[in-house]
Amino acid sequence: MSNIGLQVRQSVPGIDPVVAEYAVGYITHISLCTEDSVSAQQVDIHGEMQFLSDLLVSAGGNPEKVSAMRTKMAEVLTKKLRENMAKLELTGDTSKRLLDRSLFNNREALSSLALLGATQDIEHNGRNMETRVDKKKLEKAERKIAKKVAKRDNKFVKYEASKLLNEQSSDDYDEFFLKINPIDFSSGAGAGKSKDIKIDNFDLYVGEGQRILSNASLSLAYGRRYGIVGQNGIGKSTLLRALSRRELNVPKHITILHVEQELRGDGTSALQSVLDADVWRKQLLYEESKIQERISDIEKLRADFDEDSSEVRKLDGERDDLESHLLEVHSKLEEMESDKAEGRAASILYGLGFTKETQSMPTNSFSGGWRMRLSLARALFCKPDLLLLDEPSNMLDVPSITYLANYLQSYPSTVVVVSHDRAFLNEVATDIIHQQSERLNYYRGANFDSFYNTREERRKNERREYDNQMAYRKHLQEFIDKFRYNAAKSSEAQSRIKKLEKLPVLEAPEEEKIVSFHFPDPEKLSPPILQLQNVTFGYDPSKLLLTNVDLDVQMNSRIALVGANGCGKTTLLKLLMERLTPLDGSITRNGRLRIGYFAQHHVDAMDLNASAVTWMSKTYPGKSDEEYRRHLGSFGITGTLGLQKMQLLSGGQKSRVAFAALCLSNPHILVLDEPSNHLDTAGLDALSEALDNFKGGILMVSHDVSTIDRTCKEIWVSEDGTVRRFNGDIHDYKKYILASANSAGVVKQH
Template sequence: MSSLGAQIRRAVPDIDPVVTDYAIGYVNHISNSTTDSVAAQQLDLENDIGFVKNLLKSAGANESKLESLGVSLQTALKQQLDDNFAKLKITGDTSKRLLDVNLLKNQMNRQLQGSLALIGASKDIEHNGRNMESRVDKKKLEKAEKKIAKKVAKRNNKFVKYEASKLISDSQGDADYDEFFLKINPMEFGSGAGKSKDIHIDTFDLYVGDGQRILSDSSLSLSFGHRYGLVGQNGIGKSTLLRALSCRELNIPSHITILHVEQELRGDDTLALQSVLDADVWRKSLLKEEREINDRISEIEKLRTEFDEESLEVKKLDNEAGDLVQHLEEVHEKLSEIESDKAEGRAASILFGLGFSQKAQHQPTNSFSGGWRMRLSLARALFCEPDLLLLDEPSNMLDVPSITFLANYLQTYPATVLVVSHDRAFLNDVATDIIYQHSERLDYYRGANFDSFYSTKEERRKNAIKEYENQMAYRKHLQEFIDKFRYNAAKSSEAQSRIKKLEKLPVLEPPEEDKSVTFRFPEVEKLSAPIVQLQDVVFGYSPDKLLLNDVNLDIRLDSRIALVGANGCGKTTLLKILMETLRPIEGHVTKNSRLRIGYFAQHHVDAMDLTLNAVTWLSKTYPGKTDEEYRRHLGAFGITGSLGLQKMQLLSGGQKSRVAFAALCLDNPHVLVLDEPSNHLDTAGLDALAEALRSFEGGVLMVSHDVSIISNVCNEIWVSEEGTVKRFDGTIYDYKKYILSAADAAGVLAKH
């Protein structure tokens, strides 16, 4: 192939000869390929020539000459490969056969397909005049095919593509829990002894739905015992990644146990405490086996009395009993290994920490609402202590006391935790590392809680912007010199030198800009005090069952109040009294006659017609303005452009929340009453909400579990407990310490 070598030398006469010789050798290697690998080489010819061009370009070759060289090389090499293949077919010469992993894969696939065709045959194979029974095991063959494909992909350094869309249709909530648990976590005691429980998944792509890619050329690395916070904007695919892990769609070693808290528990007559104990299917299966063995041993004892001591039947029964006793000892060893005797106390402690009283623990699961069943799902996962615990927005279903307990519990969790959350305070308490999902990739921030991640991310972004701007300025400077002196004979060598410098510069992408979200509440007209005042309020659905007693509180135009307390302790009842949907049995609620209250409901979506777009829904619900005025109003809450004209069922949870905020402000309220406003909002949305509430000129009463937004917005804490609501002397962090001290006194924070 001297002619090809000559072409290369003519095209790049000025570059380093070492690079030229390497490129010629590489091209000659391609041209000498023969046998079946020719087909694969032809398919990869464009990539090979691209490699050669990039190599020469990096050494300073002229780009326009490289383009024409690439065309001539491709034509010549294709002809040479065709000639090689034709020669092979005539002579059968395989002396120059190359090992090609694509070829290996194709050969194996052809063999496997042939075997599968034989399996599907309607009659046995005839060989040498004799019928021979086909002994091919289809399941083993399919397993072998998958194993070979993985090996070939790994050797060929190809990305593995994972389709997560089927996880939606194969939802574990629709399957029997025990069956799903054992499928994901097969009971193989001791199988993981001595094996690493770190997780490393190299280069993979992850898709969802109709081919939408959420991760590209990504790798996942989880060190055992670390607690990872997975963060990113709404809709980026964090929950999809968790589902792929929970169903082992991604390649996690089989000895690592996994549990994912995603769906609420299905209610039945099982008691709450027993449902948590039953979540450990290994323990449940062993206890069942223990009962069955003991029952059979008792049955054997009765059967022995029916026969003579020296009879053959008694000897058989004794042998069976001996085997059963030996098996029973093995079962007891396994139960001891998982500390089964401590299980009930541990389950009760977890339930108590998550808000279940001793009485509630002995109520059937079908007596609890959806939110409490989600807590049961969380309790079941904590009780099982899997090697990899996956949590998706756990704080959304908990109150401040329960979040405080969960954060404290996870701080001593003995395995790996991967949690999706936008709750900064929770991540600050729990996370040892942060994984930032964005732009179809995962960025790792080792040894970082949320605050340190956020500051480091901003610093990285600023540095990237600075580097990009500096390079663009340098490129501009070089280009201006080239344009000015390209055709100047005296300066031509300097221009050529700058052209080479320009070509060698790395190509930088402009740093992505964080999406800015804004909230803007309307101005407030001044009102004279009292705005809202509760005096000696008593409420109950019957006089003998009071929910609230002796409540004396007031709200001012400058109030920033957080109402906290355990679920079911009367917070929602107090809001309804303020909104006058409930009337107290005793006491008075005094309001300014001109007071307008804007109410944000926790389940605000229930009040929306999701088949309409936001502009149409606002015009029907709050008539009196033009469509343009509604669009401008929505824009004040981040619903800009076409978002206001999309059907609301297509909006994300955070976008629906912004529409709800826009709606409550149309009446220009003096006081905002917000029930869990932080749910569904990502970090940018939470920052925007906090800033808007601080700037709002009216009063704010907020029920929230998000400690960060309470800390950023509120300067007054109301605590609902023991049948009343009172001011708490201290900050939200003081309240957390108060909760932990009470939990310690109750003995529910024992280390595990």
């Protein structure tokens, strides 16, 4: 067995040394198994060698040479196994138990353990054996193998999922960016190459082998804007992450940027943070300064030597090379319009709500929502060929969403956005991709509304076709059953059997899960119900947040409170709930008034280690478990969901539990702070319908334009330190926002 490495290299000429080392380690493991009385009886040498040969072929080996090596190696190992078995019969040695039966028989588990570079040694019966293969090198080898497999048949290899390409952090953002998007100085790099993306017949997995896409095809035409929709938990975000890390076969000349998490704060200013996001520009500017510095040093060094000396010739040669590269750097910087970068970055930040003053503030001074905006600003500034956005509207207010939608409408490259915001998708999307049942269904040339209508029509047609075929099948089967053994009708029965066999097999159309909410009807109250009169408030009396606010909420009120983040909307709700006390003015409440309050961060008030039923019984006692379960069921928390720990529920399901809880007091007024967050399309429809049917008053802070449009009759705007009623609906308010942005010169400046 001493020449294993040589035999592997002879069978796969040019094999990567790390892959060869893995193959040697694998064969060594099999060889050692032949020395153990337990493992020797279990080892399937031919099966294990077949597994290894498949791996080597995937790594680029010649099938004939690999097959010859496999046969020869199997013979050697089989002979060794017989010799060791004969020896073990005499010695009875059972001290070397190297591999557990279940692990050895499960090649997929063994492969996953080895390929992912487990940090612990393999556990065996009786003792642990030190791993013989360098795990870091093994990861590198398997990445290469997986890429070759993916390139060959476009199959997504599940063990390559994000464990090998780690998510970027603020510390290694530049390195990660350049790994995904390397700078190409070659002449005309990317010129004339198509930036369309076409990936056929791939599978996509997440977690422990959970498949979310099966034999799927992804087709993205350059310059189109795709909205990915589907139920919560279907795997939309996983698809974006696979694209962003090139785990799917995206061409190398296409630059990618993914916005999925908020920026980590440090002492860098907001404006500089956006400028630094363009790593190409940052790297090129650094190279420019270093080259110019070295050229300056060369000029000084030349003075120390004679003009005809060899040292001067060497320095001149180095200078010529540096000046040549400097021209390439300048060309790249000019191509990306580096001189206009600061103005463009400031314009994007302003559109997302950053004033001139806040743009100079350090990033660690901003809250999570504002850091998310910074992440979005950084992505827009970079202008990648493929921009991936995951629920961008969740952390934005209506003005910022309006600006973002307007900006993306003229974005020159490809955009893929995961969102449940109907209004946003209607404005941004040119095509919709519906992720459902491990498939990607395309609705080309469609925004959300046209997709929704087309999907409903398509579903009706599929249901009609399925029902008609089932009725026809039943008719044929009844005739066959009745006359199969009737001599006079036997030929007709046989004819119908053939017809039945030739019918295409149709699958029953998948039914959408119907979600419904219900808010109980309260008894009537006489006005005044809830009033603010000349209310002034500030956390610091020297810096007032709200001044002289008047607001009247009645039993029939349908009020949407809108405005930029940080202008006092949530503070106003807390004043109404008497969680804060005004510095001046008065708050009047009907003595019998009950308010149902939905907090933006409602999860913080929940005991996630308890089930929904247990938590509600402790927080709102007085009912039986069956009554709590029935009540939760009216908000879509059905079956055993109400009995699971709430930490296992999705964000949308936790929101439904919160809605169910606020209804237990049978409120007269609903005060809702961002109720649409985490709800999918079905949940948003259910919420809007329930609010529309509610007989009490509603005061809502929301960024979801569709929910506001379907629910609210009044728009109140919080800006410039006060709150006032807006003359118009939510669409008029969006026009007002764009007009304000236009006057400031920040719209459509790419």
